[in-house]
Amino acid sequence: MSGLAMPKPDDATMRRRDEIVADMRIIVPGEGVVDAANSMRAFESDGLTAYRQLPLVVVLPQTVAQVSRVLKYCNDRNIRVVPRGSGTSLSGGSLPLEDAVLLVMSRFNRILAIDFSNRVVVAQPGVTNLGITTAVEQEGFYYAPDPSSQIACSIGGNVAENSGGVHCLKYGLTANNVLGIEMVLMNGEVVRLGGSHLDAEGYDLLGVMTGSEGLLGVVTEVTVRILKKPETARALLIGFPTSEQGGQCVADIIGAGIIPGGMEMMDRPAIHAAEDFVHAGYPLDVEALLIVELDGPSVEVDHLITAVEAIAIRNGSTTCRISQSEQERLSFWAGRKAAFPAVGRISPDYYCMDGTIPRKELPRVLAGMRELSETYGLGVANVFHAGDGNLHPLILYDANVPGELDKAESFGADILRLCVKVGGVLTGEHGVGVEKRDLMPEMFNQIDLDQQMRVKCAFDPNHLLNPGKVFPQLRRCAELGRMHISGGKLPYPDIPRF
């Protein structure tokens, strides 16, 4: 683990491990408790594989009552808990702690209700993202957010991370497609937020829960909105001599009032890696390759294809292919979808970053990245959700070369600092987790972070749920709650009545 400080294990908890395991077996009988080191190995890391840690014990509950009892038990005894869905987090969100129960939600794998006339599906949190679409696609419906891990990632994990995907500019993130959840607080209380109606009452706790990275509660049920599949989809594959031209083309498409279903850009290293791998027919003499997908009724798609083609030509595209069949559309995507493994072929290891920038800053950020690439002596390839400015630089390194992982992480941190500097943010869809935790002060000052931690205090005042994630330094809730007003003296005794 390269210099990442996690909360110091609690000695009292470590000493009581056997007793805790035995108590967990009482709460979750049968196969639901795993405590042998060999068997726990499968859970020692998530999608951020650079970090590994065996948990105290793995618990796989099957009912809401069991989740509630496990959490209450741990809360009463000051035992930490790390929740986990499918373990596909790219930011270490479900990285275990040595002294924490790892609460794995994968046995919550049933779809509970499908309602086509109100277009909602109620699912347990361990159902995969794709599993929801699979359940409704025969009737022509689907669940819109499609993170690239959708075959494996769980809907509960999607709520925790507010997952996106290539279609989220048009169809929204998880937060825009979840109507309700049931969750268990650290003290064991079961709370329902929202439902199958559109507006929830009171404070938007659902909005805060979505993307809270498992620090506020454990989701036990999710109600999502499903959509009717668009009648058709076609794509354009457009190459540009410079990234500036590609970026301007994207701006002009949106300026023309067109919100494509998907709009992805790749830079030269990514194009070459992808083409070498899947032979998608990508042009190799361009600096930027844009895939624009339009979906809807065919009359609309045909109308917009013509408009986008004209915009591309006006911006100096050197190639512009339009898919004439479903097979051709999929071939345009094949390279993009294989970009990560393709990069994996040209480098022993790669490190995937996830900043978002104002789109117009793309040329400046790409130039900055080239400079950093020379400074660090590591290559970088870029794929870019161009519509929403979400950049995924892939830093190429070799973990077997001593010091290269550290170098890659420093390079990545510098890229994210650059994103923040141009008005962007640290993470667009992968989450903060442990990975970007220590960079939070780049974006937020101490008052901002303290207010976020106070939200945490309302849900989990003892900081027992997923500690060590998101916040660089956890402050005690009692301390955070204090108001700093000096001895009865008003800070603004002469306030003007403006």
Next chain:
Amino acid sequence: MTSFTPTTSDEVLSTVAWAAAEESPLEILGHGSKRGIGRPQQCEHTLDLSKLTGVTLYEPAELVLSAKAGTPLADIETLLAENAQQLAFEPMDYGPLLGGEPGKGTIGGVLAANLSGPRRLKAGAARDHILGINAVSGRGEAFKSGGRVVKNVTGYDLSKLMANSWGTLAAFTDVTFKVLPAAETEVTLAVRGLLDDAAAAAMALALGSSAEVSSAAHLPERIAARVAGGTLGSEAATLLRVEGFGPSVAYRIAALKTLLGKAGPLEEISGEASRLIWRDVRDCRPFADGTEKPVWRVSKTPGEGHQMVLTLRMQAAVSAFYDWQGGLVWLRMEEGDPEAALLRGLLRKHGGGHATLVRAAPSHRAALPVFEPQAPALAALSARLKQEFDPRNILNPGRMA
């Protein structure tokens, strides 16, 4: 009673910090267009944000707009329209319903009340479009959340938490919203003469098709005449709005006509006439009658709204109409009694949801929970959150009680 009228974020901060030190409650106001919603306030001072104005960033190609919290919504909508863009969630105007002027309200109020409109079905509410905020908590501290990019999961989404907080957590100084292109065309297909249950079935059919219906409302007989200057006539109208590029709208309307050919007589309404109808549905114009007769805004599972209304009618005289495919029920209590316990009891029986008493005499609002009471564990959690933002209870105290 002092009214503070800050013109800068720093002045907002010093005012709230002063009030926190004094433990002196503040009523937070923009234009006061929604002042009649919630428990009546009896604060010593008001914090009037209507002079904290100005669009600070608007980049159409980036789909983003930032403004000071007191900026008039009308100014923002005009600016967006000049660039063929809009706030896609179509914030409603409570002015007419609450006896005020139309066209008032600030962008901060849009977030504080989590406004939306008929396009809520497809495009969401203010909470789905807010990207970032700067605000001052009841602790007297200026904090920020979110950013100016449309995709961001860095830290907790405190911007969303501000939606529907009615000024009880923080005073906003700046808000940043995602903006979207306005549709090139809109056409409304009206199915005439349907009873509520048949209308619910027709709307479910339309929404379950790939026609991308962006709004679906049902105006029962007699209600229909109260929108758009009576152009619809008094016969019940089930309205389906289709928006987008010209050829696409024509195609999808044709598809809907085929789908609903047997449901009832069909009418096609386009252009300005269509826009006026949806504006009036959005603003609850059928009940904007200049009275204080209680009006409820009920959020329900779409297909179940009309069944609850049917049961309610057996026990109370009500007028009702439906937006959001029936998921939003507007109710006017004709005998003057809000019947809160009856309505909320029926809601629970009919699959849940919640009811907000958006219009009522101050005496009713002081005596009844205006917002839906929450289950004990959830209510306690909400109270703890309020405490974390406003430990001395100085921001709009009791408004959401």
